[in-house]
Amino acid sequence: MTTRTPPSGPRPPKNRLFSRSSWAEARHLADVLRTETVGGALLLSGAVIALVWANSPWSDSYTRLGGVVPWPGAPWHLDLDLATWAADGLLAIFFFVVGLELKREFVAGDLRDPRRAALPIAAALGGMLLPALIYVGVVLSGGGDGLRGWAIPTATDIAFALAVLAVVSSHLPQGLRAFLLTLAVVDDLFAITIIAIFYTAEFHPVPLLAALAAVGLFAVLVQRGRTWWWALIPLAIAAWTLMHASGVHATVAGVLLGFTVPVLARRPVGGGHPATGDAAAGAGEGGLAARLEHRWRPVSAGVAVPIFALFAAGVTVRGTDLGALLRDPIVIAIVAGLVFGKSIGIFGSTYLLARFTRAELDEDITWADLLGIALLAGVGFTVSLLVGDLAFGAESTAHDRVKVAVLLGSVISAGLAATVLSRRNAAYRRVAERERLDADGDGVPDVYQHPDAR
Numbered sequence: 001m002t003t004r005t006p007p008s009g010p011r012p013p014k015n016r017l018f019s020r021s022s023w024a025e026a027r028h029l030a031d032v033l034r035t036e037t038v039g040g041a042l043l044l045s046g047a048v049i050a051l052v053w054a055n056s057p058w059s060d061s062y063t064r065l066g067g068v069v070p071w072p073g074a075p076w077h078l079d080l081d082l083a084t085w086a087a088d089g090l091l092a093i094f095f096f097v098v099g100l101e102l103k104r105e106f107v108a109g110d111l112r113d114p115r116r117a118a119l120p121i122a123a124a125l126g127g128m129l130l131p132a133l134i135y136v137g138v139v140l141s142g143g144g145d146g147l148r149g150w151a152i153p154t155a156t157d158i159a160f161a162l163a164v165l166a167v168v169s170s171h172l173p174q175g176l177r178a179f180l181l182t183l184a185v186v187d188d189l190f191a192i193t194i195i196a197i198f199y200t201a202e203f204h205p206v207p208l209l210a211a212l213a214a215v216g217l218f219a220v221l222v223q224r225g226r227t228w229w230w231a232l233i234p235l236a237i238a239a240w241t242l243m244h245a246s247g248v249h250a251t252v253a254g255v256l257l258g259f260t261v262p263v264l265a266r267r268p269v270g271g272g273h274p275a276t277g278d279a280a281a282g283a284g285e286g287g288l289a290a291r292l293e294h295r296w297r298p299v300s301a302g303v304a305v306p307i308f309a310l311f312a313a314g315v316t317v318r319g320t321d322l323g324a325l326l327r328d329p330i331v332i333a334i335v336a337g338l339v340f341g342k343s344i345g346i347f348g349s350t351y352l353l354a355r356f357t358r359a360e361l362d363e364d365i366t367w368a369d370l371l372g373i374a375l376l377a378g379v380g381f382t383v384s385l386l387v388g389d390l391a392f393g394a395e396s397t398a399h400d401r402v403k404v405a406v407l408l409g410s411v412i413s414a415g416l417a418a419t420v421l422s423r424r425n426a427a428y429r430r431v432a433e434r435e436r437l438d439a440d441g442d443g444v445p446d447v448y449q450h451p452d453a454r
Helices: 023-056 059-066 082-108 112-140 158-167 176-196 205-223 229-246 252-262 279-286 288-312 322-326 329-357 366-377 380-390 399-422 425-436
Strands: none
Touching: 023 158, 023 176, 023 288, 023 380, 082 176, 082 229, 082 252, 082 288, 082 380, 112 176, 112 205, 112 329, 158 176, 158 322, 158 380, 158 399, 176 366, 176 380, 205 229, 205 252, 205 279, 205 288, 229 279, 229 322, 279 329, 288 380, 329 399, 366 399, 380 399, 399 425
């Protein structure tokens, strides 16, 4: 009687972090990153123009432009200046796209699988809690003035981060790119929750109920496949207007509207995706959320966010005592939160998750790669500036200090991330070549058909 010898060599681990996702998910990710990268370049352009303009001999015109009120005396508290319209109005489009992406992730993306969702959720939580704790600790040690800004260093700006990757020509493996995008999406969910709960100055329940009713009517139409623009757009505007009148930040309406849109394409009863039988597989092909995201993401990335940056990033430093500015507790707290809090929080929570679950990194990924991504998450431009406005207001003495701190922390994080990631560019290029190889010419790279092919 012969005994079968067990195979030699280590067994493959049951769970790998940052592993490659499906081909459908990879295609969706590539489309999103392509749009956001272009948007990131426009965002940076808007921020640079704002900084140059605010420190030029024509700085008064920059201030006057932001203070223009297009229609004074408007009802429903809509007599807002252009800078506020950019923050409250245009960013509602940004958060609508965030809502669509969140819905897609929960229904058909990585967040649908609890095992894959655990990693970006844990990383996002660590990357928000530690910066907030660092901010509070620094501000308390400096006298406690400015605690209301504790949430400023907790956000990640995916467009700015992708622009940094484009500048350094980094070819991150698909698993890391998916992690970065999902992390940013979860981060945005937590950020809008914080804004709704902690930065609502006044609360009026009747307009809020009316706003929710408008969102409900919007949901009924989109769930039934009614895409009448003449009905959906007025309902969305009504929801935004009523949410603004309620005292809750109006951008919350954008997220709620995005959440109502169906992700999966309507299919015959009992049928999933025609090729695979998986209903989630068709999410990016015919679902209304995918079509609306394809239509509105370029508007968000290419128009809404850059215009917000133009109005929000301009800070005058001429004649300012830079030494005193850099010693200010609020500035130190924000910079430390973005640079150290985000990186240590994300890296540390991921490392602890790996130890707790006995998971291993994907073969193409190293801990140095994760450190680079964690540093990149310290780029917190758009939402950080928005939270700074909500925390202190445009008329406060802390307003300009917050802008300087967010810009400085984001630039430092971007520079450190670029340094770490660029050292591995040769390895990333080899991985990217494998992820593009399609030897049989069927339009699907081989690694997505044969995951064990290396």
